Amino acid sequence: MLLSRYLGNKTALLDTILDVTAQRCVPGDRVLDVFAGSLAVSMAFKEAGYTVSANDVNPLTSAFGHAYLQPTLIPRFPLDSLVSERRAAILRFEAKNQLGSLLGRPGFSFLDSDDARRRYQDLLATLRYLQLIEADEISPSYLRTDFYDAYCPEGRYSAFTSSRGTTGRRRFLTAENAHRLDLILSQLRAWRAAGKLPGPAHWMCLAVTCHALEKVANTQGTYHDFPRDSWDSRAFKPLTLHPPALDGVLGGAGGHVVGQEDSNTFVTHVGHHRMMYIDPPYNFRQYTAYYFLPNLVCRYPDLVDPETYFSQLSYVRGQNPDDDFTSEFCSAGKFLIALKSLIASADVDSVLISYFTGKNHWSRFDSGRDDTGLIQLSELLSSDLFVDGSLSVREVPRKNYASYGGYRARDVHELLLLADVKR
Numbered sequence: 001m002l003l004s005r006y007l008g009n010k011t012a013l014l015d016t017i018l019d020v021t022a023q024r025c026v027p028g029d030r031v032l033d034v035f036a037g038s039l040a041v042s043m044a045f046k047e048a049g050y051t052v053s054a055n056d057v058n059p060l061t062s063a064f065g066h067a068y069l070q071p072t073l074i075p076r077f078p079l080d081s082l083v084s085e086r087r088a089a090i091l092r093f094e095a096k097n098q099l100g101s102l103l104g105r106p107g108f109s110f111l112d113s114d115d116a117r118r119r120y121q122d123l124l125a126t127l128r129y130l131q132l133i134e135a136d137e138i139s140p141s142y143l144r145t146d147f148y149d150a151y152c153p154e155g156r157y158s159a160f161t162s163s164r165g166t167t168g169r170r171r172f173l174t175a176e177n178a179h180r181l182d183l184i185l186s187q188l189r190a191w192r193a194a195g196k197l198p199g200p201a202h203w204m205c206l207a208v209t210c211h212a213l214e215k216v217a218n219t220q221g222t223y224h225d226f227p228r229d230s231w232d233s234r235a236f237k238p239l240t241l242h243p244p245a246l247d248g249v250l251g252g253a254g255g256h257v258v259g260q261e262d263s264n265t266f267v268t269h270v271g272h273h274r275m276m277y278i279d280p281p282y283n284f285r286q287y288t289a290y291y292f293l294p295n296l297v298c299r300y301p302d303l304v305d306p307e308t309y310f311s312q313l314s315y316v317r318g319q320n321p322d323d324d325f326t327s328e329f330c331s332a333g334k335f336l337i338a339l340k341s342l343i344a345s346a347d348v349d350s351v352l353i354s355y356f357t358g359k360n361h362w363s364r365f366d367s368g369r370d371d372t373g374l375i376q377l378s379e380l381l382s383s384d385l386f387v388d389g390s391l392s393v394r395e396v397p398r399k400n401y402a403s404y405g406g407y408r409a410r411d412v413h414e415l416l417l418l419a420d421v422k423r
């Protein structure tokens, strides 16, 4: 359900993270996921019964948070006020058939309840409407071609010149998929302006659209760049809005908080939490650049002046530089200072930090295991901010398949460092 191609996502480590968290927290406690990324950990916290505050500078994280973390019920999709009566009846009929095909599939046991089925039918009908929508159904003042123009080779403004002087055309999407994305986003922008889709339904449409984009984008996982002269075979599949599997997503008492700001600011006003989970960037990669395209999808319906916004696209990838955020946590020189200040500003009883022994702020990953990060973080968590002797470290071995300068499949250790803050 969440983005699976998200750098550093902790999907493979969830059991251990929950295990360590349970050493300090009980269900109902508030926990803070301050670099939430794909939301993999926040959603696992929610499913385990904690009340979660999730923050990240990336707009895609907050869109997913409003779609999946905050709601406890399937959002209401007001189909009758979105389309004509006749169209709504046809869409509901088709959605009912689709619903039948989902029953019994992994992730869809929530459909066992009558109420959930009723609500989900209108969600499916709305997604189907967006999937099939044509230009003449969209109000002309909202019908735009921004993604086609900028991100497929046929687009009017997709030409780039790199800093080295090479030229070419952006090929993040095929022309067909860029066109479909424009139609979906134009309609969502029109509904947004008219206040027609309630918040959670709006964010769910965007989250589902990000998934669809992830499945067909011509990238090697992130959006920092694209193969300059070739297409990944996935790019030729049609952009498809898949029904979201909601098992483990809904329910609970609610009260979850979603933030989209610098973590150093967020922690100053989000209140007390039993534990803060800290999964910072491990190196120089700026996530706002690496995920600029799904971030733009999430931001698009709220753009007031797309004309000006798109006229400012820069870099080979075509990002508006105003959306770039340079995180101190990505700089080897500033990382520890920023981390210390984050912890000192937060109102939390314990902190749990994720780090790893692969390529990180201190290690170039071209030799054997490098424990500099572990040593530096252990020193920080044994400093006078923390209760003496409270630090414990869990190590989880795994293979890292990322290629760094020709090296492949290295053994790395995921690190989980837990310590109590002095009150």
Ligand SMILES: C[S@@+](CC[C@H](N)C(=O)[O-])C[C@H]1O[C@@H](n2cnc3c(N)ncnc32)[C@H](O)[C@@H]1O
Residues within 6 Å of the ligand: 006, 007, 008, 009, 010, 011, 034, 035, 036, 037, 038, 039, 040, 041, 055, 056, 057, 058, 261, 262, 263, 264, 279, 280, 281, 282, 287, 288, 327, 328, 329, 330
């Ligand atoms: C290693 S990733 C987190 C992965 C996440 N735990 C998951 O499972 O998907 C680090 C995250 O920190 C975010 N980030 C970096 N600097 C930030 C800052 N100063 N404030 C808020 N978020 C920041 C990035 O956008 C990125 O999503």
